[in-house]
């Protein structure tokens with residue numbers, strides 16, 4: 001589904017756990033796409049075909065998985081990046097994530113091509129897509145969030161959800177760091193908060209006021 005401008009959202013609607021995927025269409029050289037958090041190839045418990053559903057959804061929007069140029073993982077958990085390596089092999093895409101999550105990623109992927117760090121990330125031959133990477137640890141050590149100033153969209157991964165936060169009980173998790181990450185991201189000017197999972201809500205929170213209310217709710221109730 002096209003959300004705004006070149007940004008497409010694929011909200012997971014299966015029964016098993018899997019992540020939402022976001023795609024910046026045709027923003028790289030030769031019209032290639034950037035995929036953020038491709039999720040599971042097949043979900044672990046009820047064996048739903050996560051990757052096939054993602055590529056099927058992209059096809060409906062006219063986006064071919066063979067034309068992916070870059071796969072970004074917000075973090076190294078399998079429910080966000082298990083399919084990264086498969087897409088890398090299918091399309092020749094590079095895989096990018098924060099170095100601190102490489103040990104987690106290695107459980108499901110072969111190689112990391114690009115390490116992402118806090119700061120500007122300018123993509124495309126004519127720097128068509130300008131993103132800002134925010135290192136946002138707490139759910140995992142190398143978790144990143146991606147902010148797109150052009151449309152004020154924040155791809156938050158597993159930092160914050162609709163009225164909930166990411167887990168901190170997994171290896172490398174830290175409640176204190178997650179709290180700091182949420183506080184920092186809450187200061188951004190956000191029209192679209194794009195969450196990493198559809199937990200009781202699709203995970204797409206639209207409108208500056210709704211986003212602010214969600215950050216306020218989480219800070220009041222979870223900290």
Ligand SMILES: [Zn+2]
Pocket residue numbers: 075077080139158
């Ligand atoms: Zn996670």
